[in-house]
Amino acid sequence: MIRRGTVSLAACAAVCGIAGGLNADELALGVSYEGNEIRLYSSPLAYEVLKDGKPMVAKTAIGMNFDGVRCDGAKPVSKETKSLSGKVATPVYKKSSVDLSANEGYVDFGDFGIRLVARRDGVGYRFETKKPVTVVSESASLTIPSKDARCWFNRTSATAWGCEETVPEFADAGKLPADAGKMYYLPFVYSVNGRTVAVTESDVNDYPVWNFKNIEQLAEGTRLDAEMERYPKKSVRLGGGWGKDKEMETGGRWIGIKEHDDFLVKTTGPKTFPWRTFILADKPAKLAEADIVFALAAPQDEGTDYSWVKPGKVAWDWWNCFDNIGDPEGCTTKTYERFIDFAAKTGVEYVIFDEGWSAALDIWKYSPVVDVPHLIKYAEKKGVGIILWMAWAQIYGEEERVAEHFAKLGAKGFKVDFMDRGDARVGQFLVDFAKACAKHKMLIDYHGVYRPNGLHRRFPNILNYEGIHGLEQMKWAKPDKDMAHNDVACCFLRMTAGPMDYTPGAMLNQPYGKYSAGEKAHFPGSVGTRCHQMAMMAAYEAPLQMLSDSPTNYEKNMECFDFMSKVPVVWDDTVGISGCPESMAVLARKARDGSWYVAGLNNKTPKAATFKTCFLKDGEWTAEIFRDTADGDVSPQKYIHETKTVKACEELSFDMSVGGGFVVKFVRK
Numbered sequence: 001m002i003r004r005g006t007v008s009l010a011a012c013a014a015v016c017g018i019a020g021g022l023n024a025d026e027l028a029l030g031v032s033y034e035g036n037e038i039r040l041y042s043s044p045l046a047y048e049v050l051k052d053g054k055p056m057v058a059k060t061a062i063g064m065n066f067d068g069v070r071c072d073g074a075k076p077v078s079k080e081t082k083s084l085s086g087k088v089a090t091p092v093y094k095k096s097s098v099d100l101s102a103n104e105g106y107v108d109f110g111d112f113g114i115r116l117v118a119r120r121d122g123v124g125y126r127f128e129t130k131k132p133v134t135v136v137s138e139s140a141s142l143t144i145p146s147k148d149a150r151c152w153f154n155r156t157s158a159t160a161w162g163c164e165e166t167v168p169e170f171a172d173a174g175k176l177p178a179d180a181g182k183m184y185y186l187p188f189v190y191s192v193n194g195r196t197v198a199v200t201e202s203d204v205n206d207y208p209v210w211n212f213k214n215i216e217q218l219a220e221g222t223r224l225d226a227e228m229e230r231y232p233k234k235s236v237r238l239g240g241g242w243g244k245d246k247e248m249e250t251g252g253r254w255i256g257i258k259e260h261d262d263f264l265v266k267t268t269g270p271k272t273f274p275w276r277t278f279i280l281a282d283k284p285a286k287l288a289e290a291d292i293v294f295a296l297a298a299p300q301d302e303g304t305d306y307s308w309v310k311p312g313k314v315a316w317d318w319w320n321c322f323d324n325i326g327d328p329e330g331c332t333t334k335t336y337e338r339f340i341d342f343a344a345k346t347g348v349e350y351v352i353f354d355e356g357w358s359a360a361l362d363i364w365k366y367s368p369v370v371d372v373p374h375l376i377k378y379a380e381k382k383g384v385g386i387i388l389w390m391a392w393a394q395i396y397g398e399e400e401r402v403a404e405h406f407a408k409l410g411a412k413g414f415k416v417d418f419m420d421r422g423d424a425r426v427g428q429f430l431v432d433f434a435k436a437c438a439k440h441k442m443l444i445d446y447h448g449v450y451r452p453n454g455l456h457r458r459f460p461n462i463l464n465y466e467g468i469h470g471l472e473q474m475k476w477a478k479p480d481k482d483m484a485h486n487d488v489a490c491c492f493l494r495m496t497a498g499p500m501d502y503t504p505g506a507m508l509n510q511p512y513g514k515y516s517a518g519e520k521a522h523f524p525g526s527v528g529t530r531c532h533q534m535a536m537m538a539a540y541e542a543p544l545q546m547l548s549d550s551p552t553n554y555e556k557n558m559e560c561f562d563f564m565s566k567v568p569v570v571w572d573d574t575v576g577i578s579g580c581p582e583s584m585a586v587l588a589r590k591a592r593d594g595s596w597y598v599a600g601l602n603n604k605t606p607k608a609a610t611f612k613t614c615f616l617k618d619g620e621w622t623a624e625i626f627r628d629t630a631d632g633d634v635s636p637q638k639y640i641h642e643t644k645t646v647k648a649c650e651e652l653s654f655d656m657s658v659g660g661g662f663v664v665k666f667v668r669k
Helices: 007-015 284-288 292-296 333-346 372-381 401-409 424-439 471-475 483-489 530-539 549-555 558-566
Strands: 027-033 038-039 046-053 055-064 078-084 087-089 097-099 102-110 112-119 122-129 134-140 142-144 151-155 167-174 182-192 196-200 211-218 223-228 232-238 254-260 276-282 312-314 350-353 362-366 385-391 413-417 443-446 464-465 544-547 573-580 584-590 596-602 607-612 620-627 640-647 652-655 663-666
Touching: 027 078, 027 102, 038 112, 038 122, 038 549, 038 607, 046 276, 055 122, 055 182, 055 276, 078 122, 097 292, 112 292, 122 292, 134 196, 142 182, 182 223, 182 284, 196 284, 196 292, 196 607, 211 372, 254 284, 276 284, 276 292, 284 573, 312 333, 333 350, 333 372, 333 549, 333 558, 350 372, 372 385, 401 424, 413 424, 424 443, 464 544, 471 483, 483 549, 483 596, 530 558, 530 584, 530 596, 530 663, 544 558, 549 558, 558 620, 596 607, 596 652, 620 652
Parallel strands: 027 112, 312 350, 312 544, 350 385, 385 413, 413 443, 443 464
Antiparallel strands: 027 038, 038 046, 046 055, 055 134, 055 142, 078 102, 087 097, 102 112, 112 122, 122 276, 142 223, 151 167, 151 182, 182 196, 182 211, 196 276, 211 223, 232 254, 573 584, 584 596, 596 663, 607 652, 620 640, 620 663
16 A cells, blocks of 8 residues: 555655565665665665665665654655756855756655755755654764775864864774774765765764764674764863863853763754765765755755855965964064954955963953953054954854854854764754854854764854864874875765865974974974965865964965965856875865866875866866976975966876975966
8 A cells, every 4th residue: 555645665765765685574675876886774764775776775774763763663654756957156155156966865754754865966864753852862873885995084082072083093894993982973985885974974964974883894894983972961170271270250262061961962852863874986086076054954044145255365374373473472462463464465365363362261251461352443444354252162152142242243253162072952053053154144164063964054144163183283293194094085085074164274394304493482383394284275165264384484484475365255167187085185176256276185105196187078178287306305385386288188197295285377368
């Protein structure tokens, strides 16, 4: 018997491409799109992911425990499928629009349902409930269908929820580290059966983020079990210097959790839970083109206007020690006027006031040596916007007041730091503050936060997120720091989830094994070549892109700075060209004026990047090139700047030095 609004399994096979040879009593529903397929099984609940008929995720049990009832043994009540189409314009993104075409299915289990989606770039599933529930736990494991699959991942301490700033690691699935004191955070990427999978999530909102723990080697592959932070029961404000042991009545740096509750979240009505998403690509480089995280996220609230949002570059103070003067002696009104003058002269849209502009972690009191109202007016007259750093403990519970007050003062946005949690409450804060800032036309850079999960689709005023081992790490790096390993890998891991606040642009480039940030870390730099740093401006997605170095160092290197400062921060198109997390990354991006950029990043093994420029389509182009010199391993600040004429589809090759790179701008002749 077919219920109203449902389709038979035979009809589903015709519409959604269900594969044959399976027990129809077990297969609840399957959907596919251009070879990407996800299947849902019942009794017990399980999912499976395939690409071109080959397993990408082996059959894996899933479930949700809400209101004391486990739903993993439920049987379907009804099923339905539909096709989606259309595009959404994306003025603040790596492409000008996102294709929403997909096949979607829904299986109704009574009190809850499971929705499936298949797109050109991947597949996903999510739970949905119809009434208020208390979610005690969710089973969302991953089974890699081969122990020989090469895995690329990040791990953090098992108690460091939401603190996602570690260096990427590599291992075969059968040898994944099973350290009980660590957990894996997303994106988790692996290569299996000649294809690449990136495990991500979308539309998280007021729910804990998805992590993995407990590695188990099974006959069918390697299983990673889900790990999610429970809801906070007792919280406390923590501050002082960098210690987390000083409790505070107001302000502070962190909102620490003293005790967790025995559930993940309590809902107040019908609820759609996060999408468990799987980007599927023919090769690692193509992960850069995926849109599934953005496409599955909630759209903008109806009737909202974000035409005022202005992406751009930011002159940053903290990393370069206030123009290399030092902290706190450089954090003064005079120094900030210097930053503002430099930004105005060079066309940089924003200056950030990092920690130090307010008094002792209290945003309602200014530092006695930083005249914030004067500086905001001074910057406004010169066409420069001011963005204010704040620890989230200084905003928590006063989101509307903070947004309204500093908007009236004339600031343009906030850099919010030190969330360092992965529970549902911090997820709700990200939504609440984004909504308050949107109301008062304020931009946001969510620093000190977990990876993005599509919230910037609903709130385009969220321009960037951290959740990455970024250039700030060079402030305290040891001489043998292997940063290029991290820089390459994050193109395939962290950036797969969305924009990242890496903060590139170092001019004090140093050889491998000889790194020093100078006395008192007043002169931080990078390991690897100048061109490696320049390439990041085009390679890394960041609608609010920090220029990390000081005005003084940039003024000594204006040829490089002039190029970097003019690289766009939003794009018309993105093309993944070549590379993998363990070698190099080469990407092409089309600017909205029709020009193209190609950026290459290399790890510490010298190699050549060779590619064809077929993305240019046709005609002749003028190529402006910055590339490494032959002695880049010992003189990394040296570079070659040249121009040449290139025909579309012509092959180019660049030798990249130790920690090297290149960047090319193509303009049609």
